[in-house]
Amino acid sequence: xxxxxxxxxxxxxxxxxxxxxxxxxxxxxxxxxxxxxxxxxxxxxxxxxxxxxxxxxxxxxxxxxxxxxxxxxxxxxxxxxxxxxxxxxxxxxxxxxxxxxxxxxxxxxxxxxxxxxxxxxxxxxxxxxxxxxxxxxxxxxxxxxxxxxxx
Amino acid sequence: xxxxxxxxxxxxxxxxxxxxxxxxxxxxxxxxxxxxxxxxxxxxxxxxxxxxxxxxxxxxxxxxxxxxxxxxxxxxxxxxxxxxxxxxxxxxxxxxxxxxxxxxxxxxxxxxxxxxxxxxxxxxxxxxxxxxxxxxxxxxxxxxxxxxxxxxxxxxxxxxxxxxxxxxxxxxxxxxxxxxxxxxxxxxx
Numbered sequence: 001x002x003x004x005x006x007x008x009x010x011x012x013x014x015x016x017x018x019x020x021x022x023x024x025x026x027x028x029x030x031x032x033x034x035x036x037x038x039x040x041x042x043x044x045x046x047x048x049x050x051x052x053x054x055x056x057x058x059x060x061x062x063x064x065x066x067x068x069x070x071x072x073x074x075x076x077x078x079x080x081x082x083x084x085x086x087x088x089x090x091x092x093x094x095x096x097x098x099x100x101x102x103x104x105x106x107x108x109x110x111x112x113x114x115x116x117x118x119x120x121x122x123x124x125x126x127x128x129x130x131x132x133x134x135x136x137x138x139x140x141x142x143x144x145x146x147x148x149x150x151x
Numbered sequence: 152x153x154x155x156x157x158x159x160x161x162x163x164x165x166x167x168x169x170x171x172x173x174x175x176x177x178x179x180x181x182x183x184x185x186x187x188x189x190x191x192x193x194x195x196x197x198x199x200x201x202x203x204x205x206x207x208x209x210x211x212x213x214x215x216x217x218x219x220x221x222x223x224x225x226x227x228x229x230x231x232x233x234x235x236x237x238x239x240x241x242x243x244x245x246x247x248x249x250x251x252x253x254x255x256x257x258x259x260x261x262x263x264x265x266x267x268x269x270x271x272x273x274x275x276x277x278x279x280x281x282x283x284x285x286x287x288x289x290x291x292x293x294x295x296x297x298x299x300x301x302x303x304x305x306x307x308x309x310x311x312x313x314x315x316x317x318x319x320x321x322x323x324x325x326x327x328x329x330x331x332x333x334x335x336x337x338x339x340x
Contacts, residue, residue, distance in 0.1 A: 013338040020316060020334040024281060024326035032334060052338070057310055059338045
């Protein structure tokens, strides 16, 4: 089924960590620290620290920081890493920032910020000032269609 | 030379063994399954525990301005003079102070009359502002600071979301919660 129907950006968000600090004032925020693993459907994020901002009890944004933060989406055969990962379930976006790399199978793109749109499977890459975006694509072997989603 | 006769150790007879078995079974069967309910007071002048005891207890604490601040109810209570503590059973504690509303209930409780600290254990269920439910086996609540702590496994629920872990520190005043170890959580949309 197309990625979108596989519930990416939907369904329960499961989190495990060493410790948690939660606050209600001034806003609802939970900070998970230590061996943090966040899972939602097919998306799995590993980080050192995860901050979940909720609005009226609904997760608005999850910000992961790590050395680096890594994420995988096995169904879409994508994985990536970066210094910071911001996950917006409502918008269906994963934003990698700082030495950001994203693979789709063997094909790789990298830059200062990589944004992956879960619903459309599109990716936007921006480079740091004075630098350039890098992409590496492996042509499909003769006789086999390229296959896979568009980067 | 006469042979020295060693006293022969005779195994206890079958009867005695059976008798011992029956006695063991009787003791095990009659052992109370849950703590003996408190306090069985004999009003013929013989108070089993503490210097005062009562049932269907209501304890109220007011602010300087005369507003009800803390209400504790219990099915039974008795006061232990030596350590100046009040032991409660089937206890509920409710705090009404604006911004610090709390509700805790448990099978057993203990109020330290000097520090006013409250210990609750046994099926502890609590409500923390704004809408978080706390489930654990033991908590320590300090009404002065509004801090609730627990060394036990805890579960927090808010709507369908939940979090579990081991060890808790919650501030009722600032509405902050820390789960100290082994955190698991789920946000259910």
